Amino acid sequence: MLWATRQGCHVDRTACIWLIRRFLDPGATFAFFGDPAEAPEGAELFDVVGARLSHRGEDCSFETFLKEYDLYDPVLREIAEIVHDADLMDEKYARPESEGLDAIVRGMQLSLPDDQTLTGHTDVLYDGLYAYLSREVL
Amino acid sequence: MLLVYRIPREPSRHRVAVWRKLRDLGALYLQDGVAALPEDAVTREQLEWLQLRVREAGGEATLWEARPGTVAEEAELVEAFRSSREKAYRAIIAEAERVRRKAQMGGGETLLEQLNKLEREFRAERRRDYFRSPLRTEATAALRDSRRAVRAATGTAENRDVGSGK
Numbered sequence: 001m002l003w004a005t006r007q008g009c010h011v012d013r014t015a016c017i018w019l020i021r022r023f024l025d026p027g028a029t030f031a032f033f034g035d036p037a038e039a040p041e042g043a044e045l046f047d048v049v050g051a052r053l054s055h056r057g058e059d060c061s062f063e064t065f066l067k068e069y070d071l072y073d074p075v076l077r078e079i080a081e082i083v084h085d086a087d088l089m090d091e092k093y094a095r096p097e098s099e100g101l102d103a104i105v106r107g108m109q110l111s112l113p114d115d116q117t118l119t120g121h122t123d124v125l126y127d128g129l130y131a132y133l134s135r136e137v138l
Numbered sequence: 139m140l141l142v143y144r145i146p147r148e149p150s151r152h153r154v155a156v157w158r159k160l161r162d163l164g165a166l167y168l169q170d171g172v173a174a175l176p177e178d179a180v181t182r183e184q185l186e187w188l189q190l191r192v193r194e195a196g197g198e199a200t201l202w203e204a205r206p207g208t209v210a211e212e213a214e215l216v217e218a219f220r221s222s223r224e225k226a227y228r229a230i231i232a233e234a235e236r237v238r239r240k241a242q243m244g245g246g247e248t249l250l251e252q253l254n255k256l257e258r259e260f261r262a263e264r265r266r267d268y269f270r271s272p273l274r275t276e277a278t279a280a281l282r283d284s285r286r287a288v289r290a291a292t293g294t295a296e297n298r299d300v301g302s303g304k
Contacts, residue, residue: 008179049190089162089184089265099261109179 004043014122145197152195164266227273245291
């Protein structure tokens with residue numbers, strides 16, 4: 001399935017892409033557009049204003065994904081808190097991990113040429129977070 | 139980037155939420171309902187969500203890529219961004235020095251917690267300090283000295299530090 005979002009991915013979108021690949025659609029392909037008008041036809045849009053899978057109320061897109069797809073994994077819920085704090089910077093959950101994650105992904109954005117390359121690398125980060133938090137939560 | 143918006147006066151919580159978010163981002167109000175932020179991927183995204191939020195609250199908002207017409211005006215704006223951070227940095231510096239003096243006089247129970255809180259504030263400030271206010275260096279040095287003094291005063295500082303980090 002083709003998924004599409006805006007260019008310039010940061011924590012929320014890189015985390016959503018990881019979530020899609022690992023939990024929803026292993027064969028997913030992704031497109032990144034500059035303007036919503038350039039979004040490829042038939043693609044499922046996410047983290048885009050007005051899309052089903054986007055910010056909703058206080059939630060960031062990653063949190064909306066968990067709700068829309070009924071993902072009740074407690075580890076994912078914890079990752080959602082970290083992603084929320086890094087994305088919205090409102091310290092809602094006061095997760096210390098979010099500051100480090102924010103710095104790393106911002107830096108990767110600068111050092112890697114484009115979103116395809118970036119999101120080819122960020123999965124490892126979230127795999128690591130998932131494994132780390134699994135030890136604590138379960 | 140400019141967020142130009144108008145939001146219904148009542149209920150006031152939407153108006154306040156938007157104002158607070160802009161303040162936290164370090165935006166400058168050029169006038170009532172016209173907030174400016176330097177453009178990068180993160181600020182653009184935050185402003186886009188804010189725009190959505192204003193619309194959801196029944197208001198109007200448009201996002202503009204804009205730049206002042208002259209070099210002088212642009213320099214003025216940059217200076218205004220820098221000086222908008224000064225007050226917060228000065229407060230952090232003063233507080234860091236107070237903690238350092240207390241630590242050097244033999245300390246107190248909660249100095250480490252105070253220092254950690256101060257460092258959190260500093261990091262938040264640094265995130266919205268888009269043009270490197272000159273006081274940032276001073277604040278960094280004040281916090282470093284303060285941490286050194288607190289660690290020297292409380293022999294167990296290192297252990298407690300790890301413990302509070304979750």
